[in-house]
Amino acid sequence: MPRTTDGNSIVLKQLVEGNPVATFVIDAEHRVTHWNRACALLTGVSAADMIGRSEHWRAFYRTSRPILADLVADGAQESAIGLLYHGKVRPSALLDDAFESEEFFPAFGQGGRWLFITAAAIRNAAGEIIGAIETLQDVTERRRAEAALRDSEAYLAQIVDGSSVAMLVIDASHRVTHWNRACEAMTGTLARDVIGSNGQWKAFYPSKRPIMADLVLDDASENVVDRLYHGRFKPSALIPGGYEAEDFFPHFGENGRWLFFTAAPLRNAAGQVIGALETLQDVSERRRAEEALRESEERYRSLSQTxxxxxxxxxxxxxxxxxxxxxxxxxxxxxxxxxxxxxxxxxxxxxxxxxxxxxxxxxxxxxxxxxxxxxxxxxxxxxxxxxxxxxxxxxxxxxxxxxxxxxxxxxxxxxxxxxxxxxxxxxxxxxxxxxxxxxxxxxxxxxxxxxxxxxxxxxxxxxxxxxxx
The missing domain is CATH 3.30.70.270 (Reverse transcriptase/Diguanylate cyclase domain)
Structure with missing residues (x-):
C-alpha cells in the first residue's frame, strides 16, 4: 500500500469498512489487507479468516485459481485476463489499470448469486503496482428482473477514485476531500470546483443546507435528520451511525433524477468522528418501473371491477x-x-x-x-x-x-x-x-x-x- 501516516491509514481503513459494497484489498504478495463487513456478509467468510492470507480464492471458487484482483495486481493484460474470464471481462470505462466482470457464483445464497466485480490496481508514488482493490456487488435481482430494473440499481461505492459509484468524502471541518469521477458525471460538478471547499450542497440543492454526510459528521439525531428528509430516510442496517435515504433532484438530467444515497462516519483510532463519506446511486429507472407497476395494478384492478x-x-x-x-x-x-x-x-x-x-x-x-x-x-x-x-x-x-x-x-x-x-x-x-x-x-x-x-x-x-x- 502507499506510504501514509497512521491517521491516513485509519481513514483508508474506515473508507473500506464504511463502504456498503463488498470490498477487499490485496498487497503485492497477494495477501489480503482489508476485508470489509459487506464482503464478509456476501461471502460468508469473516475478515479474521482472510486478513494476512493469500487464500481469498476460497471465498469464491472450489479450487485454487487467481481472482480478478490477483491478475490486476500482477499487471496482467486484457488478453491474459480473458483466458480466465472469457467473454465476461472488460476494461473499466472509468479507471486505468482496472477491469470489470460479471460472474455467477453457485455456492452463494440459495441458488447462487450474480456478482458485478471491479478490480483496480494500486500504485505507489513511483507508479509501481503494489496491490489491488476489488469490489463485489450483488446484481442477482437486476439479472432476474433484466430490463425492468437494469438501470435502476446503480452500483454501490468502491473506495473513492476506485469506485464506479458516485462518492464524496468530507473532513471534520466539512470540507470536501474526495469527489470521484462518477460523482462528477452524476452531478455535473467537477472535483476541482468543490475539493477543499464546503460548498458540496451546491451540487444538490438551490440554497445552502447540510447534505446527509454533513448530518452524519455532526452526529445528528434522527429527529434532526427527519426535519430535512422526512419519511425518506432510515438508519443504515450495516454501518453504525450511518443513514440512507431516497430523494428526488429536479435539476439532474433532463427531467430530474431519483437518487438513493448513504452516508457513514469516518473515525480515528480513538473512535472520534473525523469525516464522513457519502455514496449516491441513480434509481430513477427503478422508480419509473415501480410507478409503471402501480399503474399496471391500477389498470388491472379497474378491469377486474368494470x-x-x-x-x-x-x-x-x-x-x-x-x-x-x-x-x-x-x-x-x-x-x-x-x-x-x-x-x-x-x-x-x-x-x-x-x-x-x-x-x-x-x-x-x-x-x-x-x-x-x-x-x-x-x-x-x-x-x-x-x-x-x-x-x-x-x-x-x-x-x-x-x-x-x-x-x-x-x-x-x-x-x-x-x-x-x-x-x-x-x-x-x-x-x-x-x-x-x-x-x-x-x-x-x-x-x-x-x-x-x-x-x-x-x-x-x-x-x-x-x-x-
Whole structure:
C-alpha cells in the first residue's frame, strides 16, 4: 500500500469498512489487507479468516485459481485476463489499470448469486503496482428482473477514485476531500470546483443546507435528520451511525433524477468522528418501473371491477361493495336504496336488429344511468340487460325521483342502426329500501321483485317495493 501516516491509514481503513459494497484489498504478495463487513456478509467468510492470507480464492471458487484482483495486481493484460474470464471481462470505462466482470457464483445464497466485480490496481508514488482493490456487488435481482430494473440499481461505492459509484468524502471541518469521477458525471460538478471547499450542497440543492454526510459528521439525531428528509430516510442496517435515504433532484438530467444515497462516519483510532463519506446511486429507472407497476395494478384492478361493454362496474364488484354499504347504513342509521333496472323487450331488439345493435342499446342505457348518478351513487351491470344502482343516503322519495328521471330519459333515447332504423327501448325499474335485518341477497331480491311487478304493470314504469310504499 502507499506510504501514509497512521491517521491516513485509519481513514483508508474506515473508507473500506464504511463502504456498503463488498470490498477487499490485496498487497503485492497477494495477501489480503482489508476485508470489509459487506464482503464478509456476501461471502460468508469473516475478515479474521482472510486478513494476512493469500487464500481469498476460497471465498469464491472450489479450487485454487487467481481472482480478478490477483491478475490486476500482477499487471496482467486484457488478453491474459480473458483466458480466465472469457467473454465476461472488460476494461473499466472509468479507471486505468482496472477491469470489470460479471460472474455467477453457485455456492452463494440459495441458488447462487450474480456478482458485478471491479478490480483496480494500486500504485505507489513511483507508479509501481503494489496491490489491488476489488469490489463485489450483488446484481442477482437486476439479472432476474433484466430490463425492468437494469438501470435502476446503480452500483454501490468502491473506495473513492476506485469506485464506479458516485462518492464524496468530507473532513471534520466539512470540507470536501474526495469527489470521484462518477460523482462528477452524476452531478455535473467537477472535483476541482468543490475539493477543499464546503460548498458540496451546491451540487444538490438551490440554497445552502447540510447534505446527509454533513448530518452524519455532526452526529445528528434522527429527529434532526427527519426535519430535512422526512419519511425518506432510515438508519443504515450495516454501518453504525450511518443513514440512507431516497430523494428526488429536479435539476439532474433532463427531467430530474431519483437518487438513493448513504452516508457513514469516518473515525480515528480513538473512535472520534473525523469525516464522513457519502455514496449516491441513480434509481430513477427503478422508480419509473415501480410507478409503471402501480399503474399496471391500477389498470388491472379497474378491469377486474368494470364491465367491458358498458363501462359500469360489474356484478362481482357489486358483491364486494354492497356489504360495506349495508354495514354503514346499519351503523349510522342512514337510508340506503337499491334499484334493479331491466331493459324491456330486449330479446326482441336482438332478434330484430342483431346483437351488435342490442349492445349499443345497453351502452346507451349505461350512459343515461351515469348521467343520473350523484357522486355517492354507483351503477353496475348485473347481468345481460339487467342493471343495479346503489343510492346511499336516499329515502323512498329520492330513490323514486331518480328512478323516474332515469326511466323518462331513456324512453326518449334513440339508437340508430346501420340501416338507419331508430331503435327505442324502455326500462322497468324496481326500487327497494334497506330494512333492519337486510342482507345483500334480500335487498336485491326485493328490488328484483318490484322490477317484476313493473313488468306486469305494462313495463316502462317504476315500482317501489311493497314494504317501502
Amino acid at each position: 364491465d367491458s361493454l358498458t363501462g359500469l362496474y360489474n356484478s362481482r364488484f357489486l358483491h364486494e361493495r354492497l356489504p360495506g354499504e349495508l354495514e354503514r347504513a346499519v351503523r349510522y342509521g342512514r337510508p340506503l336504496a337499491l334499484l334493479v333496472i331491466d331493459c324491456d323487450d330486449f330479446k326482441g331488439v336482438n332478434d330484430c336488429h342483431g346483437h351488435l345493435e342490442g349492445d349499443k342499446v345497453l351502452q346507451n342505457l349505461a350512459t343515461v344511468i351515469g348521467q343520473c348518478l350523484r357522486r355517492s351513487d354507483s351503477a353496475y351491470r348485473y347481468g345481460g340487460e339487467e342493471f343495479v344502482v346503489l343510492l346511499p343516503e336516499a329515502d323512498a322519495s329520492a330513490a323514486q325521483a331518480m328512478a323516474e328521471r332515469l326511466r323518462s330519459m331513456f324512453a326518449v333515447q334513440e339508437t340508430v342502426s346501420p340501416a338507419g332504423a331508430k331503435i327505442c327501448c324502455t326500462v322497468s325499474i324496481g326500487v327497494a329500501l334497506h330494512m333492519p335485518g337486510d342482507t345483500e341477497s334480500s335487498l336485491i331480491r326485493r328490488a328484483d321483485e318490484a322490477c317484476y311487478v313493473a313488468k306486469e304493470r305494462g313495463k316502462n314504469c317504476v315500482v317501489l317495493e311493497a314494504s317501502g310504499a
